[in-house]
């Protein structure tokens with residue numbers, strides 16, 4: 651009787667081990683990290699690095715731009731500025747889980763209407779500090795971008811108007 655139980659136990663353990671091994675083989679360890687649970691965008695679909703980051707949050711070297719704050723879904727599914735400020739950058743969107751309307755972030759609006767200098771805009775994007783020195787809502791991610799990436803994004807914001 652005891653021997654039978656051991657056989658059952660070993661069979662169950664072998665099944666569980668096989669199941670885990672098959673899953674890891676199929677999905678890779680990466681799939682267990684929510685941060686990587688999305689498909690990388692294709693660089694060929696974007697005309698510039700700035701546009702690609704704006705639309706997807708991934709640069710043309712295939713690196714996802716790290717950020718702090720921002721809603722949980724952004725960590726899980728990825729996304730760029732367009733996910734919250736719209737493809738045209740005009741904002742007016744209530745991003746999921748945020749309860750706040752996004753502002754227009756076209757360069758001319760930030761610069762001419764809000765009087766933000768290039769440095770002010772960079773500070774908003776990377777440190778979450780608004781045009782009057784106030785801390786922006788935590789819905790706005792604080793993006794850790796290289797100088798080249800941030801300059802490319804600013805160029806794209808200029809193209810939007």
Ligand code: HEC
Pocket residue numbers: 703704720721724729730731732733734735745748750751752753755760764771774775779780781785786787789790791793803
């Ligand atoms: C998850 C949604 C979300 C994403 C993604 C996002 N933003 Fe924002 N952003 C916001 C919200 C909400 C605000 C307004 C915060 C407030 O008013 O306190 C904001 C504010 C800003 C501001 C400040 C504007 C002002 O008038 O002070 C800038 C600049 C900005 N975002 C640029 C960007 C850029 C560039 C990206 C992409 C790299 C980006 N945002 C991605 C939600 C988002």
